[in-house]
Amino acid sequence: MIRSSRGLAAGLAGLGLIAVLAVAAPLVWGGDAAHLSGAAREGVSGEHWLGTDALGRDVLARTLVATRLTLVMTVIATAIAGTIGVLLGTAVWVAGPRVREIGLRLIDVMVSYPAIILALAVAAILGAGTVAAVVAIGVAWSPAFARLTANLAASVAGRDFVSAARLLGVPPHRILVRHLLPNIAEPLLVLLSVAFAGTLTALSGLSFIGLGVQAPSYDWGALLNTGLDALYTNPAEALGPAVAITLTGVLAGFVGDGLAAGADPHRVGIPGRVKKVPLPAAPPEDDGALLTVDGLCVSAGDVDLVDGVSFTVRPGEIVGVVGESGSGKSLTAMAVARLLPDTVTADARALRLDDLDLLAGAAPDRLATEIGVVYQDPAASFNPALRIGGQLTEVLRRHRGLGRRAARERAAEALDAVRITRPEARLRQHPHELSGGMRQRAMIASALLTGPRLLIADEPTTALDVTVQAEILELLREANRRDGTAMLFISHDIGVIASLCHRVLVMYAGRIVEELPVADLAAGRARHPYTRALLDATPRLDTDGDGGAELTTIPGRPPAPADRPAGCAFASRCALVMPRCTEERPAAVAVGTDHRAACHAVALTVEETAS
Structure with a gap:
């Protein structure tokens, strides 16, 4: 305008x-x-x-x-x-x-x-x-x-x-x-x-x-x-x-x-190439998994940004991915959604959503309806030149075959379901006319409109205040309970992860260093030194002022992708570092039911306990 x-x-x-x-x-x-x-x-x-x-x-x-x-x-x-x-x-x-x-x-x-x-x-x-x-x-x-x-x-x-x-x-x-x-x-x-x-x-x-x-x-x-x-x-x-x-x-x-x-001040990835390459034989798979990620590597040129990530998401399960900035959380999620920048490539032994091979690069209709994405910044996720209604109804009209009126009715119902007031009026508004929390609710409504089986939420609460953050988390819980939608929830806030998810993946320097149920995380049974350091650096409200544990910081910073060592990437910041940590990459060892950690010190403790 x-x-x-x-x-x-x-x-x-x-x-x-x-x-x-x-x-x-x-x-x-x-x-x-x-x-x-x-x-x-x-x-x-x-x-x-x-x-x-x-x-x-x-x-x-x-x-x-x-x-x-x-x-x-x-x-x-x-x-x-x-x-x-x-x-x-x-x-x-x-x-x-x-x-x-x-x-x-x-x-x-x-x-x-x-x-x-x-x-x-x-x-x-x-x-x-x-x-x-x-x-x-x-x-x-x-x-x-x-x-x-x-x-x-x-x-x-x-x-x-x-x-x-x-x-x-x-x-x-x-x-x-x-x-x-x-x-x-x-x-x-x-x-x-x-x-x-x-x-x-x-x-x-x-x-x-x-x-x-x-x-x-x-x-x-x-x-x-x-x-x-x-x-x-x-x-x-x-x-x-x-x-x-x-x-x-x-x-x-x-x-x-x-x-x-007089220009309006409010105005102002291309899908990555995912290719299938021959890699070593895959480990045993979870037959009941909705999403299977096995040996995922994301690279920019000769530099590995994500290195050998493997995990599953079961139907109806909320899996959280936590870690510092640059740990590869968002790249992993965007590789699953096939939304990587075109300068980045992704390889894997397997990348599959139920029976849909995400490595094949086909079936855009199924991708559009079976995977929903909620981005961190809804202000950048909505097209500022188009009204909210046109953007919400596009996928319904294209992939569900609904007419204009039926699609608008569904879109209004979706806005009402995420507790946006006057949904019909909101459909006629541009994104900049909505508040930040309202835009995020509209983004969730857009992602859930087609009834996706998997919802990828890429730090959806980072830019919001704590009150709106709690409302957004409740909306995601409700969608999970009501529709059985499986979720891959990305965050750098381990407290948010613990309050929403069933299972947690802790990433560091492009690798998963620990996988554990949220009950183990809440009970303080995390085993990897990095996970424990994240917990120690998280403020808690359940301790009194003079008796609570003092917050700690993690010394140093994660290595740049091009400078990651051959051994454990956390070794330079770890209090339990051993000589082999700098030379040998640790393998994940089981420390409990659905609980694994990739740490030489943890593996040594498990061996001593078993003997």
């Missing part, structure tokens, strides 16, 4: 008057512009305000009549530039990585040449004339649109709502029209006004040097050329078209500045 301003109003009003003049001038002054008289090269007079040309024709009448052809050519050339540039700039972001790389390099090459050089090259190929000039200037200005569009699309293409659209199986052309273009439209409108002024000047320049409009037709550039011959005897002959070009360009600039100043 664009707010009005004085500059914008003045620019639009001025261009509107010029457009009216373009329509009326040939009808009113067409005869005077074509009338030949004996008063050749006559100076300024009451009869001829700008004098006459070499054939005695009135210069002012010809300037006014030339407005139509000049504006028509400028509009067409600007449309050609915008169409080619926008299509090229957005196409590279909805195409594959190879096409994108070629497209971006092509744009760079085109931008490196001045527009007028490209225009002259095209005009030389096509020859002199009106059509050649319009095509030449349109092609010459298209790189500016392509570069801006590509840069803007890059910032939008990585947003969660675009990744979700890809997960839903929305085709590339619909992603382009529905999600990319609406979110970059305002800067493009500003460029459009600037391009209008630029193409006007460029077209006039081509006509001025004889490569544009040819006699007997004429535009402002052609009139400027003929006026140059009389510059010393009757400068007014060149003054008329010069003023017309300058005034129109300035008014277009007013429009551009007004659009830039």
Whole structure:
């Protein structure tokens, strides 16, 4: 939405008057512009305000009549530039990585040449004339649109709502029209006004040097050329078209500045490649598992971000994944949802949701309906250019075959189920009109609309205050109890994990270091030094002020993915470190029912207890 301003109003009003003049001038002054008289090269007079040309024709009448052809050519050339540039700039972001790389390099090459050089090259190929000039200037200005569009699309293409659209199986052309273009439209409108002024000047320049409009037709550039011959005897002959070009360009600039100043302040992954590779034989599987992840590795180039993660999620179970930032929690979840950035690859022995092979890269309809995703930041997850209703109903209409009215009714019911007031009114609102907690509730409603069997919640309460956080957690519990929805809940807050989940996976440096039931976690029966350190660093309200244990901190920081040691990644921060910890990667050992820990010290204790 664009707010009005004085500059914008003045620019639009001025261009509107010029457009009216373009329509009326040939009808009113067409005869005077074509009338030949004996008063050749006559100076300024009451009869001829700008004098006459070499054939005695009135210069002012010809300037006014030339407005139509000049504006028509400028509009067409600007449309050609915008169409080619926008299509090229957005196409590279909805195409594959190879096409994108070629497209971006092509744009760079085109931008490196001045527009007028490209225009002259095209005009030389096509020859002199009106059509050649319009095509030449349109092609010459298209790189500016392509570069801006590509840069803007890059910032939008990585947003969660675009990744979700890809997960839903929305085709590339619909992603382009529905999600990319609406979110970059305002800067493009500003460029459009600037391009209008630029193409006007460029077209006039081509006509001025004889490569544009040819006699007997004429535009402002052609009139400027003929006026140059009389510059010393009757400068007014060149003054008329010069003023017309300058005034129109300035008014277009007013429009551009007004659009830039009045733009709505609220406006502002591509699925990763998951491939199946031969790996060592898989360990025994849980036959009752809904989700099976076995030997998952996520890499960026030669660097492993997630290294050999294996776990299962049973039907109706809430599995929490906890760890410090950079531990690989979100990458693991996004690999399951196939929402990794395209610069990241994922390999696994098995990655399966019931009978759906997530490594195969197929069945987008099933992915869209059987996996729901709740993101950490709903402000980035909803498309700011679209109303809430359209975004909630899209998946129902596309994958459930519901009509518009039925889909809206279902969406309203889903908003009501997550306790959003006035759901029908909320469907007509844009995301920025909702509070943070309300947006998160709407995100949960969106994720649950299709009745997914697995819900992935990627730190859904991190950005919320404690009151709203408690409400969101209760909504997730309710969905689990009511619908039996299995969940993979990601958080860095071990307290939140303990309050919601049935089973906990503790991740550190891209690996699972401990897996245990939440009852063991709550009872303090965690065995891995990292898990115990997280618990010791968590504030508790069930101890009195002077008798409670003092909070501790974990010294140091996790290693960077490229610097992870061959042995235990936690060794440099661990109080129980042994010589073998730095050399040998610990294997997970069973320390109880559904309880395993990957630690040499724990393994030694288990061996001593068994003996």
